[in-house]
Amino acid sequence: MALRPVQVNVKARDARAIGRFWAEALGWSAHDLGVTTRVGPVGGLARPDPVAVCVDVVPVPEAKTTTKNRAHLDLATTSADHQARLVARLRSLGARPAHVGQGEVPWTVLADPEGNEFCVLEPRETYRDTGPIAAVVVDCADPRAMARFWGGATDWTVREVTDDHAALRSPEGVGPYLEFLRTPDVKTAPDRVHLDLLPYPGDDTAAEVARLRALGATDLDLGQGDVPWTCLIDPEGHEFRVLAPS
Template identity: 35%
Template sequence: MYLENVVIDAQDPQRLGRFWESLLGCTTLTDDPGGSGDAGSFETRLTVADGPTLDLCFEQVDEAPTPDPRLHLEVFGGAPAEQARVVERALALGARHLDLGQRDVPWVVLADPEGNPFCVMEDRAEYAVSGPLSSLPLESADVERDLRFWSELSGWTPTDSAMPGALRHPSGRGPLLELCPERRAKVAGAKNRVHLDLRLEVGEELDDAFGRLVELGGRERAHDWGELPWRVCLDPSGNEVCLLPARPAASEVRG
């Protein structure tokens, strides 16, 4: 099993997806505007040299963003001059400054074109190998418990960070998944605007993977989205995570 997708709900997937694609230097995978009652989607791939690939998937929803997400994106800025250039580029692409009461901090808080908060981070040693996406901070009710949950299911390994717990791809490169003490408990039934997907490897069974998720403190998420080929779940702190079935082996694709 491995971490494959960062999934972001969007009212306009094309607009929001192209913003993030341009800001992070990603490559388009899917550009489906939908139509005739079908929801649109946009997928783009972030590739870190000698490290992981992560797909950013923008799926159409009707709901507007909330101002206080449990998972958000942090962009690598660097030294002050470079950080300022990244901020200016983001603003030119459609971002805006956002005041969340952060006061005097070394990072810059912005909102993307749909109002989702994100940060352009300052220079930190742990970001030197992150690539353009420095980190993914995820709120946790129990950092040590959730660190084990995400490490065992994703294969990412613990590493040093300013946050109480952090994981990185086993290559030692790519963005950090940072576990941050939650500011308030997850509201029952509420859905995170941003969530992560785990993809099974060839030979792994979905029921077995779900059983391991439950052993580690996760559970299934009730939903009314119809029959799906994947399992919609919650981590031990109530954050959404989807278990995706393994992709067909190359021999099966060739038929």
């Protein structure tokens, strides 16, 4: 029994526009599903994608506050020239520089047109084969504890764990990393970016949710009503969803 991270859920006032932005940013396709906009590799709507972690943009009435998101995407590049060209293209699509206290660093911090922060990394050997998304990065207080929880919650393998950083990746060693970065920030607002997990075919979703609770997850009531997914928070309060199998 295990769950697969299948998509990053991004909230936006204009889901279609932000979906188009991320499709252009990643070189993927945006699919209008009626309410949400799903962004994934060109060629279809399969969920889960065999390699990628997709992006699902969900409309909400509230604008993003000035508080930095506690989860963000890191984008991969293959050379300094690629990084510069990608930053320029993203800015032409509506991204703008973002300042999150990063100081002088070799990566570029930007925000999408609604203010969701992300990073365009300098070329790194670690991310040479991830595809356009190098990592989904989550701020936390205890990376070791997050590695234990998320390593138990999902079928992803813990690749690195220290007091300051933890990294997980799919058991096949493909697609992006899931990383937890130690920061002094504390959560002060609902998550505008979070992960969605999917059970394997034939697995009991209710049993998976019960297993997550035993690992330390707790239920989250966002006023979602009767929906086919389950909203939870991990031991540090990061929101996530367990989706119903398609």
